Amino acid sequence: MSDLGPGEIEPVDEVKRSFLKKTSLFLGAVGAAGVGVPLLGYLSPNKSTKEAGKPVTIDVSSMKMGEQKTVLWRSKPVWVIRRSAEMLASLSLTSAFLKDPDSAVDQQPDYARNAERSVRPDFLVLLGVCTHLGCSPTYRPEPKSVDDSWNGGFYCSCHGSKFDLAGRVYKNMPAPINLEVPPYHFMDDNTLVIGDSGSG
Numbered sequence: 001m002s003d004l005g006p007g008e009i010e011p012v013d014e015v016k017r018s019f020l021k022k023t024s025l026f027l028g029a030v031g032a033a034g035v036g037v038p039l040l041g042y043l044s045p046n047k048s049t050k051e052a053g054k055p056v057t058i059d060v061s062s063m064k065m066g067e068q069k070t071v072l073w074r075s076k077p078v079w080v081i082r083r084s085a086e087m088l089a090s091l092s093l094t095s096a097f098l099k100d101p102d103s104a105v106d107q108q109p110d111y112a113r114n115a116e117r118s119v120r121p122d123f124l125v126l127l128g129v130c131t132h133l134g135c136s137p138t139y140r141p142e143p144k145s146v147d148d149s150w151n152g153g154f155y156c157s158c159h160g161s162k163f164d165l166a167g168r169v170y171k172n173m174p175a176p177i178n179l180e181v182p183p184y185h186f187m188d189d190n191t192l193v194i195g196d197s198g199s200g
């Protein structure tokens with residue numbers, strides 16, 4: 001209950017005003033810090049994200065002809081396939097049925113823009129992600145295992161896209177372009193490094 005008369009104004013309490021000012025500045029700083037920490041956390045990749053982006057090294061010395069290995073790189077599957085002479089011969093058989101047989105679309109490093117889409121013909125390295133909607137196709141190396149004209153390759157059962165044994169897409173498929181070849185190099189005859197083109 002105020003003792004002020006009509007028209008009188010309560011005198012300013014300097015101590016109270018100073019306290020309120022300091023309190024609001026403090027709360028503002030706390031609020032800003034609270035917003036800033038999650039933002040910084042969002043903008044800085046965490047340890048597992050950094051790890052996932054690192055090159056992956058694989059020993060391919062024990063891989064048999066036709067064998068497939070799958071590794072994760074940047075949280076995506078990467079296939080390594082050891083191709084036999086018969087598998088390589090199938091590439092020229094399927095060329096006429098492919099949408100981009102010469103790899104004109106930029107879906108591979110320059111060193112894999114060749115008939116086999118690879119550094120070494122006997123090893124194929126592909127990102128195992130369909131270029132239609134991102135399913136992971138299955139490896140079907142056996143001739144006629146998908147249809148009568150099938151010479152082996154990758155089949156995406158999601159919507160029926162077909163790729164040959166170099167990851168080249170057939171004509172008139174839902175997938176618009178060839179499977180991607182990631183950067184990679186051979187450190188030596190038996191060691192493959194995925195995610196790094198190397199110096200040469």
Ligand code: FES
Pocket residue numbers: 130131132133134135156157158159160161174175
């Ligand atoms: S995601 Fe492969 S055909 Fe649709």
